[in-house]
Amino acid sequence: MAVEIFYDDDADLSIIQGRKVAVIGYGSQGHAHSLSLRDSGVDVRIGLPEGSKSRAKAEEQGLRVLTPAEASDEADLIMILAPDTKQRAIYEKDIEPHLKDGDALFFGHGFNIRYDLIKPPANVDVAMVAPKGPGHLVRRQFVDGKGVPALIAVEQDASGNAQALALSYAAAIGGARAGVIKTTFTEETETDLFGEQAVLCGGASALVQTGFEVLTEAGYAPEIAYFEVLHELKLIVDLMYEGGIARQRYSISDTAEYGDLTRGPRVISPAVKEEMKKILGEIQDGTFAREWVAEDEAGRPNFTKLEEQGNQHPIEETGKKLRDLMSWVDRPITETA
Ligand SMILES: NC(=O)C1=CN([C@@H]2O[C@H](COP(=O)(O)OP(=O)(O)OC[C@H]3O[C@@H](n4cnc5c(N)ncnc54)[C@H](OP(=O)(O)O)[C@@H]3O)[C@@H](O)[C@H]2O)C=CC1
Ligand SMILES: CC[C@](O)(C(C)=O)C(=O)O
Ligand SMILES: [Mg+2]
Numbered sequence: 248m249a250v251e252i253f254y255d256d257d258a259d260l261s262i263i264q265g266r267k268v269a270v271i272g273y274g275s276q277g278h279a280h281s282l283s284l285r286d287s288g289v290d291v292r293i294g295l296p297e298g299s300k301s302r303a304k305a306e307e308q309g310l311r312v313l314t315p316a317e318a319s320d321e322a323d324l325i326m327i328l329a330p331d332t333k334q335r336a337i338y339e340k341d342i343e344p345h346l347k348d349g350d351a352l353f354f355g356h357g358f359n360i361r362y363d364l365i366k367p368p369a370n371v372d373v374a375m376v377a378p379k380g381p382g383h384l385v386r387r388q389f390v391d392g393k394g395v396p397a398l399i400a401v402e403q404d405a406s407g408n409a410q411a412l413a414l415s416y417a418a419a420i421g422g423a424r425a426g427v428i429k430t431t432f433t434e435e436t437e438t439d440l441f442g443e444q445a446v447l448c449g450g451a452s453a454l455v456q457t458g459f460e461v462l463t464e465a466g467y468a469p470e471i472a473y474f475e476v477l478h479e480l481k482l483i484v485d486l487m488y489e490g491g492i493a494r495q496r497y498s499i500s501d502t503a504e505y506g507d508l509t510r511g512p513r514v515i516s517p518a519v520k521e522e523m524k525k526i527l528g529e530i531q532d533g534t535f536a537r538e539w540v541a542e543d544e545a546g547r548p549n550f551t552k553l554e555e556q557g558n559q560h561p562i563e564e565t566g567k568k569l570r571d572l573m574s575w576v577d578r579p580i581t582e583t584a
């Protein structure tokens with residue numbers, strides 16, 4: 248099915264400039280949206296609980312910080328950029344009581360609507376602006392005059408103008424410089440979860456760690472293994488980003504390309520594809536969402552254990568030592584958050 252893609256010329260920035268926006272949360276996405284909205288001439292306030300460690304960062308950037316309830320009450324567009332597992336409680340306590348006719352409730356990811364965790368009233372617009380990239384790069388690219396593509400979706404169009412509002416918001420954070428695709432909450436949620444689990448985060452991290460293990464367990468130097476499977480991965484992916492897999496293959500040696508063509512499918516074998524399909528099925532039927540919500544409610548025991556195991560992986564120690572010797576590589580994640 249053909250998608251609709253919108254660019255800056257299709258967006259009317261004055262729509263979002265006429266709204267009072269509350270951004271709930273000031274983490275990876277929250278800081279990027281808030282600062283870029285402000286730089287685009289939008290009236291923004293931040294909603295954070297008293298005692299939140301993000302408060303100082305937002306205030307240092309000159310943003311007005313209120314509690315989530317105060318920010319929701321004052322605003323007529325509320326963008327929820329708190330962690331997905333916290334959103335339902337925040338919505339019920341701090342947002343829902345303050346929703347008025349004509350308000351808009353915005354999300355940066357469709358999880359809570361797709362899995363029926365939040366059920367907004369009929370008198371508000373419900374829409375999504377989901378950048379297809381990490382928040383710190385959403386902000387960095389905006390500042391550099393570029394943009395990260397974004398998806399927009401409208402779940403509920405109470406005003407009759409929700410799509411134009413979402414597109415205007417997306418343009419204000421730089422998304423329409425790169426392209427804004429119209430989708431649904433369901434399509435965004437399922438493809439985003441699949442992408443991060445199977446390819447971008449889960450798949451890539453496991454590929455790199457396993458490649459490092461195979462080389463070092465065979466007696467090769469960890470420093471060489473690190474450069475080979477992690478550092479150089481960025482340089483190879485940069486070529487894919489610029490010109491697709493074809494450009495990557497144009498730049499590498501024909502020896503590498505023959506290995507790529509014949510060995511790649513042995514690593515990502517039909518069994519791996521079957522596992523990817525299973526993972527997609529668990530996303531589609533709600534198994535993953537139920538598991539993640541229950542894990543969070545239990546205090547994240549498995550998450551914490553696995554995160555710690557990842558931090559202890561030998562590739563991290565080797566990488567830190569090498570990155571410290573390349574001043575241009577280990578740049579601060581962002582100047583702002
Ligand atoms: N990370 C990313 O790049 C992407 C994220 N998204 C989506 O964006 C949303 C936000 O994710 P992300 O930016 O990663 O989140 P982060 O974990 O980076 O930041 C969460 C923010 O919410 C704050 N917070 C925690 N509890 C509350 C509360 N009760 N009330 C108000 N604020 C609270 C945190 O404050 P404190 O400092 O006190 O913890 C923090 O500022 C999610 O829906 C996610 O799926 C979408 C695309 C990409
Ligand atoms: C790839 C992970 C992501 O979906 C993102 C940065 O887009 C996320 O949820 O953080
Ligand atoms: Mg994503």
Ligand SMILES: [Mg+2]
Nearest residue numbers: 356439440443
């Ligand atoms: Mg995601």
